[in-house]
Amino acid sequence: MTEITTEKARIGAPSAQPFINGFTEEGESLSPINANASKAPLAGEAVKRHSHGGGVGIPDSSRAGRLTSYNLADFKPLTGLEEDWRFTPLKRLRGLHSEVLAGAAPTVTVSGPDQVTVETVARGDKRIGSAGIPEDRVSANAWENFSEATVLTIPAEFEADTEVTVVIEGTSTEAAAQHLVIVAEKFSKAVVILNHQGSAVVSENIEIVVEDGANLTVVSLQEWNDDAVHASSQQAKIGRDAKFKHVVVSLGGDLVRVTPSTRFTAPGGEAEMFGLYFADAGQHLEQRLFVDHAVANCTSNVLYKGALQGRNAHAVWVGDVLIRKEAEGTDSYEANRNLLLTDGARADSVPNLEIETGLIKGAGHASATGRLDDEHLFYLMARGIPEDVARRLVVRGFLHEIIQQIKVPALEERLTEAVERELAVTNN
């Protein structure tokens, strides 16, 4: 699937009034005459076709306007000034954006119920490209260079009573490309844990198809060694009345950049996207997510929480939620919270919300970054609790809100321990 796709959907760019005919101040557009097509490339035809050279006099301000293509050549070389790369230290990408990704891909080992099928397929497999399309150069580079993909299928109506664990083990730091497809067929139910470990320099595309009525949880753990560099585009396509829960946990690695997206393609879908990260000295942990409400009556809830400690610990969170004109009855909320445990750490947090219809149930966004509160510590210490224990209590409590969303007891326990280890690093 290397066909060049260069269409761009441009909806709701603030300075481009003509695009939404009949758009009132309330954001309502009730006349069917105005119901023009406006879908993401994967959700159907693009509203407009033109070259991808950067817009024709229209600022590229809508999330829907971002260039998507399977072809690396369509993406210009990165300068670091691009909106979606401005926080990323390109020098530390170790060539993921500029080199041919010829290294050996991390090995993939799957364990879980027998009914779940695991296939290794060639590039031409029809399931490749079914849920994802690169949205940036690093993702396109992986798409251009991967040699084979792992396809995981949870068969229709099968309800897995144990989780599916996918161990993705890096063994080399030569820049590599990886591709995974996860298909949850109709009315199936499963939890898939992607466990990234070892040492690697890898750009990864993960496509997730959640078919009608399916209930899928994907937990992506980044427990890499200190030298790993990892870019991961995880794109999910959500069917009718399907439920999707996505949890990103980034703890290890030198640079980890996860870009999850959820696209609703039929009404009644529900998505929950959670994230937990703990950035230590020198670590760059970035997450940029996108929720595309392209159809009516879907709900999404996003919560990412991070703790940072040590010099030049850097976390980036950018949350884009787009509620398109067709997405009436949408209920959406996104929030990010950061806790700075020491001086010298930095958290960038940008919640973006675009709403193109007023006929929604709710839409909200929030972001807060703060220090460990001295008054909290004083209160706990005034009850005899030593300072280090008090600090751990507060941080553990802060992050536990995400861990308890996973609902896999063994994994929750493991992550609680992982957080404890992080806290022990600088004896916080």
Place this chain on the structure above:
Amino acid sequence: MSTLEIKDLHVSIDTEQGTKEILKGVSLTIKTGQTHAIMGPNGSGKSTLASTIAGHPRYKVTSGTITLDGEDVLAMTVDQRARAGLFLAMQYPVEVPGVSMTNFLRTAKTAIDGEAPKLRTWTKDVKAAMAQLRIDADFAERNVNEGFSGGEKKRVEILQLELFKPKFAILDETDSGLDVDALKVVSEGVNRAHEAGNMGTLLITHYTRILRYIKPDFVHVFVDGQVVEEGGPELADRLEDEGYDRYATGAGAATIAAAAQA
């Protein structure tokens, strides 16, 4: 039998206008079994005394001493003071998100006693203490003080007082903001802790109302960072009738204004 001794205590805080002296030489001795009431108008330094004993970092001791059975309290960290047997029931208890009451109480009890409480008796003790203070059982599952009303927060402070069994309890305006029913419940809790034996109490209050329920042995009147008058319980009665006006002479204008408002 323990003794908490405060000698010629001077305390300052840093403000935008520079260093400001709040306590200007306070001396006070409390022994186990005694209840001392400290009364005074707003801004007289009562709460500063309470926070200084507990070790709040905002307050700088410039001279004087605080000792507990001869041990230098000022040399101890905040948590060491609590483990030594000092308890401050705070005027404004803070909310600590993400930390459940159950976990907090057990962690604190373990720190204070130096060993984890026996799970079965501990759970029973907590439940019983909560019931006596009319605290809903579901509070145990909630985060520390999160979403509690002012009155609920004060009850939870007294709950801790009863569970942690300190040598000395400092109650910083525990009565403020409570309605009469809550005031009774809270006072009963303090009296129970007192009757249980080895506790001395320093009761800081603006109003005489709580003294109807908790009987002080000694009353100290605080004005402008100093004790201006001391006496027995009869002094509290006199304050109820006369207010703080008669201490206004010689004190700063701010004190007079504050006293007049009271």
